[in-house]
Amino acid sequence: MGMVIVTENLTKDYHTGFRAHTIRAIENLNLEVEVREIFGFLGPNGAGKTTTIKVLVGLTKPTRGRAMVLGKSSTDVDIKKLIGFLPESPYFYEYLNPVEYLKLCAQLSGIARAEQQRRIEKLINLVRLERFVKMPMRGFSRGMLQRVGIAQALIHDPELVILDEPMGGLDPIGRREFRDIILKLKEQGKTIFFSTHILADVEMICDRVGIILNGKLINTGRLDEILGSEIETFEMVVRGLDRKMVKVIERISNKVIPSEDKVLIEVKTEEEVERIMVIMREVGAKLLSLIPRRKTLEDHFISEIQKERLKEI
Amino acid sequence: MKIIGVILNTFRESIRDKVFITIIIFAILVMVSGKVIQPLALGEEAKVVKDIGLNSIALFSTLIAILVGGRLVYKEIEKRTLYLIITRPIHRWQFIVGKYFGLLLVLFESILIMTCAFYLILILLNISASLNLLLSVLLTFFQLWVITAIAILFSTFSTPITGAVFTFALYFIGHLTRDLKTFGAMSKSGLVKTLSDIMYYVLPNLANFNIKGEVVHNVTIAPQIIVLTIAYAIVYSAIIVFASCIIFQRKDF
Ligand SMILES: Nc1ncnc2c1ncn2[C@@H]1O[C@H](COP(=O)(O)OP(=O)(O)OP(=O)(O)O)[C@@H](O)[C@H]1O
Numbered sequence: 320m321g322m323v324i325v326t327e328n329l330t331k332d333y334h335t336g337f338r339a340h341t342i343r344a345i346e347n348l349n350l351e352v353e354v355r356e357i358f359g360f361l362g363p364n365g366a367g368k369t370t371t372i373k374v375l376v377g378l379t380k381p382t383r384g385r386a387m388v389l390g391k392s393s394t395d396v397d398i399k400k401l402i403g404f405l406p407e408s409p410y411f412y413e414y415l416n417p418v419e420y421l422k423l424c425a426q427l428s429g430i431a432r433a434e435q436q437r438r439i440e441k442l443i444n445l446v447r448l449e450r451f452v453k454m455p456m457r458g459f460s461r462g463m464l465q466r467v468g469i470a471q472a473l474i475h476d477p478e479l480v481i482l483d484e485p486m487g488g489l490d491p492i493g494r495r496e497f498r499d500i501i502l503k504l505k506e507q508g509k510t511i512f513f514s515t516h517i518l519a520d521v522e523m524i525c526d527r528v529g530i531i532l533n534g535k536l537i538n539t540g541r542l543d544e545i546l547g548s549e550i551e552t553f554e555m556v557v558r559g560l561d562r563k564m565v566k567v568i569e570r571i572s573n574k575v576i577p578s579e580d581k582v583l584i585e586v587k588t589e590e591e592v593e594r595i596m597v598i599m600r601e602v603g604a605k606l607l608s609l610i611p612r613r614k615t616l617e618d619h620f621i622s623e624i625q626k627e628r629l630k631e632i
Numbered sequence: 633m634k635i636i637g638v639i640l641n642t643f644r645e646s647i648r649d650k651v652f653i654t655i656i657i658f659a660i661l662v663m664v665s666g667k668v669i670q671p672l673a674l675g676e677e678a679k680v681v682k683d684i685g686l687n688s689i690a691l692f693s694t695l696i697a698i699l700v701g702g703r704l705v706y707k708e709i710e711k712r713t714l715y716l717i718i719t720r721p722i723h724r725w726q727f728i729v730g731k732y733f734g735l736l737l738v739l740f741e742s743i744l745i746m747t748c749a750f751y752l753i754l755i756l757l758n759i760s761a762s763l764n765l766l767l768s769v770l771l772t773f774f775q776l777w778v779i780t781a782i783a784i785l786f787s788t789f790s791t792p793i794t795g796a797v798f799t800f801a802l803y804f805i806g807h808l809t810r811d812l813k814t815f816g817a818m819s820k821s822g823l824v825k826t827l828s829d830i831m832y833y834v835l836p837n838l839a840n841f842n843i844k845g846e847v848v849h850n851v852t853i854a855p856q857i858i859v860l861t862i863a864y865a866i867v868y869s870a871i872i873v874f875a876s877c878i879i880f881q882r883k884d885f
């Protein structure tokens with residue numbers, strides 16, 4: 320299958336301060352993103368997500384290694400008309416209104432004049448900025464700027480969309496609308512690469528994720544590969560258990576939380592569920608719900624980060 | 633064409649900038665003030681008004697070039713607006729060249745407004761307004777090609793304040809470089825001679841652009857001098873803009 324993004328041993332050092340002090344922002348990054356894929360790039364603050372993205376869009380040159388985008392070097396100017404980019408907390412010319420700005424973007428991306436107006440209207444509607452088209456962006460809120468950012472990234476109908484924390488500053492409705500936009504782009508055959516530290520967003524829409532920590536890619540793969548599809552725990556809610564019975568069940572499960580008239584029980588295996596059911600039948604207790612829980616990305620993320628931190632010590 | 637987009641946006645940015653409008657209004661006020669001190673200049677009223685007018689046009693347009701030009705590229709880096717320009721299919725040099733001509737367009741407009749105001753004042757005061765004065769304005773405009781190029785060069789690697797100070801310094805030194813060469817020629821030391829020669833060619837030579845005295849006193853100027861001075865402005869600024877492009881091309885954001 321065609322690769323849209325390939326990085327080989329990508330390394331970036333920043334030199335700061337008066338002394339020759341270097342910060343290695345990313346180290347030997349080997350990433351592959353396939354065509355028509357939604358790829359989530361995950362990592363905590365300072366992990367190197369923005370640095371990687373800056374290399375991919377040609378704002379920064381790698382110290383070592385290389386980054387290929389759409390089959391060419393990431394600094395190649397010709398591929399830029401096929402890439403849509405949204406930087407982290409984007410900022411635009413404050414003296415322009417969104418329509419003037421999108422017009423400039425369309426012009427720079429080489430969209431024919433006749434086509435410009437149609438694209439602009441479509442995108443203003445898509446990101447719901449209709450009410451603000453005449454307002455200079457000086458007065459825009461963070462979420463409104465983010466919407467302009469999404470519109471400018473899509474104005475030239477790019478094949479690959481690279482977004483740095485696209486959900487930043489968006490309200491819950493905005494996040495949902497954004498997820499729909501991304502899924503629609505995938506349907507149209509586009510490839511989407513975006514960074515985030517909000518795991519719920521990734522779980523809902525990503526085909527694959529990459530986890531970056533301290534500049535190193537520590538895990539990539541399909542979500543179900545990373546998380547495993549098997550069920551980790553069962554959560555039972557039961558009514559009609561008295562104190563004595565709760566004590567008995569505590570011998571089977573190490574997580575029993577009684578509240579007013581219900582008890583929450585967490586067990587690891589189906590066999591344990593069976594044993595509790597038997598006890599319940601004896602005393603005439605009632606099962607209100609039984610929910611199998613898979614490992615969440617959050618669990619995985621936190622355990623990976625802890626593993627890395629332990630290695631450091 | 634893409635570069636036109638950058639030029640027009642730079643133009644739009646500058647004319648929506650308060651600094652720009654303030655400077656133009658101030659320049660016109662200074663020109664009008666020529667009328668106030670006119671009675672002090674016995675029999676030389678016309679020359680004083682013309683002198684003040686031409687000097688205001690030169691000074692205030694230079695101020696615009698340095699204050700607005702010095703911030704042009706820096707502001708784009710600082711506010712990261714440029715991320716979304718240079719990640720589009722446009723070469724980095726096109727961005728710099730676009731900024732340069734955008735600012736020249738702004739300066740052309742400023743000079744146009746100030747010159748119109750100047751001629752209006754002359755007509756109102758019943759002073760003969762010969763077209764000869766326009767030659768001086770023309771050279772002022774080409775001097776701005778050089779100043780703007782220098783301002784943009786500094787703007788690619790230094791803060792606006794440092795850039796403005798150095799551009800101003802070069803502007804003043806630029807009017808003395810001819811004397812520098814004369815001074816070097818008089819010196820007996822070979823080292824001083826070579827040094828002054830190098831500085832003469834490296835530093836901008838702006839004295840030739842100043843023909844205000846000549847036009848005010850109706851001294852005729854050889855057309856070759858005008859043509860050569862304009863050619864000098866074009867070549868010198870092309871080299872500086874080229875250097876700015878190289879610095880900008882290598883930059884990491
Ligand atoms: N211009 C720079 N100069 C010096 N160091 C930098 C620069 N940009 C980034 N860094 C360093 O590189 C590392 C990675 O930063 P980066 O911005 O890529 O992280 P991130 O994953 O995007 O974080 P966040 O989630 O906070 O946006 C950090 O340690 C940061 O301090």
Ligand SMILES: [Mg+2]
Binds near residue numbers: 368369370407483
């Ligand atoms: Mg970041």
